[in-house]
Amino acid sequence: MKASNGEGSIYYRSSRGLWVGSAYLLMADGTTRRREVSNKSKDVVIRKLRDLQSKSDKGIPAEATNWYVDAYLTYWLKHIVKPTRKPKTHQGYDVVARVHLIPHIGRKKLHKLTGADVRVLMKRVRNTCLCCRHGYDERRGDKAKCCAIGQCCERFPSDRLVEQVHAVLRNALQAAVREEVLQRNVAKLVQVEGAQYDTNRGATEEQARLLLKEAKPTRLHALFVLALFMGLRRGELLGLKWEDIDWAEKTLTVRRTLQRVDGALRAVTPKTKTSRRTVPLIDVCLDALRTHKALQAKERLAAGQKWVDTGYVFTTEIGSAIEPDNLRRAWYPLREAAGLGEMRFHDLRHSCVTLLLRLKVPPHIVQAIVGHADVQVTMAIYAHASMEDQRKALDQLAEAVAG
Numbered sequence: 001m002k003a004s005n006g007e008g009s010i011y012y013r014s015s016r017g018l019w020v021g022s023a024y025l026l027m028a029d030g031t032t033r034r035r036e037v038s039n040k041s042k043d044v045v046i047r048k049l050r051d052l053q054s055k056s057d058k059g060i061p062a063e064a065t066n067w068y069v070d071a072y073l074t075y076w077l078k079h080i081v082k083p084t085r086k087p088k089t090h091q092g093y094d095v096v097a098r099v100h101l102i103p104h105i106g107r108k109k110l111h112k113l114t115g116a117d118v119r120v121l122m123k124r125v126r127n128t129c130l131c132c133r134h135g136y137d138e139r140r141g142d143k144a145k146c147c148a149i150g151q152c153c154e155r156f157p158s159d160r161l162v163e164q165v166h167a168v169l170r171n172a173l174q175a176a177v178r179e180e181v182l183q184r185n186v187a188k189l190v191q192v193e194g195a196q197y198d199t200n201r202g203a204t205e206e207q208a209r210l211l212l213k214e215a216k217p218t219r220l221h222a223l224f225v226l227a228l229f230m231g232l233r234r235g236e237l238l239g240l241k242w243e244d245i246d247w248a249e250k251t252l253t254v255r256r257t258l259q260r261v262d263g264a265l266r267a268v269t270p271k272t273k274t275s276r277r278t279v280p281l282i283d284v285c286l287d288a289l290r291t292h293k294a295l296q297a298k299e300r301l302a303a304g305q306k307w308v309d310t311g312y313v314f315t316t317e318i319g320s321a322i323e324p325d326n327l328r329r330a331w332y333p334l335r336e337a338a339g340l341g342e343m344r345f346h347d348l349r350h351s352c353v354t355l356l357l358r359l360k361v362p363p364h365i366v367q368a369i370v371g372h373a374d375v376q377v378t379m380a381i382y383a384h385a386s387m388e389d390q391r392k393a394l395d396q397l398a399e400a401v402a403g
Contacts, residue, residue, distance in 0.1 A: 008049055010042065021049035026056040060179050067181070069113060070106030073097045076172045086268055087261040096168040099133075100125055111182060115189035118169065122192060126162050131155040159193065166192040202351035203228075203340065211338040220330050222285075222292035223314050224348070226252075229285055231352030231370035234345060235259050236275070238322050239267050240313045242293070250286060253278040254371065258312075258321060265321055275371040289313070353378060358389070 008023025019042040024032045037048040067075075077097060082090045104121050105113065129152050131137055136155075137148040146153035157165075170187040177185050203211060208228055215224040226232050232240075235257030244253045254277050256267040270276045281289070292313070299317050300307050308319040316322055331345045349370065356366045357378075367378045 019045040021045040067110045069108050069110050070102045072110045080175050088259050091261050093168050096165055100165045115186045118187050118190045125165050129155050202347055202354040214334055214337045222288035225288040227348040231349045241311045250281045251278050252281050272373040274373050277371045279369055
């Protein structure tokens, strides 16, 4: 009886003394091609062919059973990560895979990868000087002063980078498990010490007042006001458009975030579902925005035909979008003038959370304002109480007990 179209075929090849099964199967590039399996036993061939066809029907490419790690990572990034994750996330995963994973374990068979292989990989990543690996010192040419002349500067990866490398590999192998390419995720067998974050870097009330005072004469005063009072992320601020401001209802809606991905500025959807939010605008924010809008109108007139009508609230002096990394040009001088030390711009968001919680605002309200995915994230920022808060708490205990 002839097999139906798509069922494949099984026949005996007398020249080799083998049973052969063939069928059209899904490839990693999304096409279908005819592939063969062979064995001396007809039953084994039938079982192998049915298994491949079953996986193909589920969207698992035929090469998966014989993939090397580099081929699988390429497939995973293109067909799983890119269609489902944010462009910035895909870009970050791609860099980690190309720079740290493929050079070390790329030519290992995926199904033969072991926990020991992952452990050795993580040790190599942690103990490899980034300057040596990327040739930073070589680019200095005649001015080379360390690795390029045999004096390694030992610029080892941060705990955060090591954690990221492990996380990308773990996520990739977990996807292989879900697609039944692997039986288990060996990356989970290896523990990596988590990076320690200093979350107590927010501004105090006095520092916040001084910051706003120093920001008042600058053209981006309103941006710093929104960052401090509303806890907006950098990309959310730069992606804000005038159409997102409801002057009648006194609200602001976060609909997009501006990021540079693969060499181009892109307005993408917010980080999480809770990041897309509508929050009330208090008078201090409304006043700052009105002043900023009037300033932007003057800049439009001054720019004339050079003006680029992007609709963004915060722009360059000719109306184009502000590069996220260029925001530091406005932040660093302001930070120095306000005496904020090494405080990052993102710490203004932390400051908003910390100051609101110190004012006894319920955590779920703070979470809604800043758009955290979970209230635990909100509380984690406030977890490291300041010495002043600790002293005040102990004084209250002493007053209650000792009188």
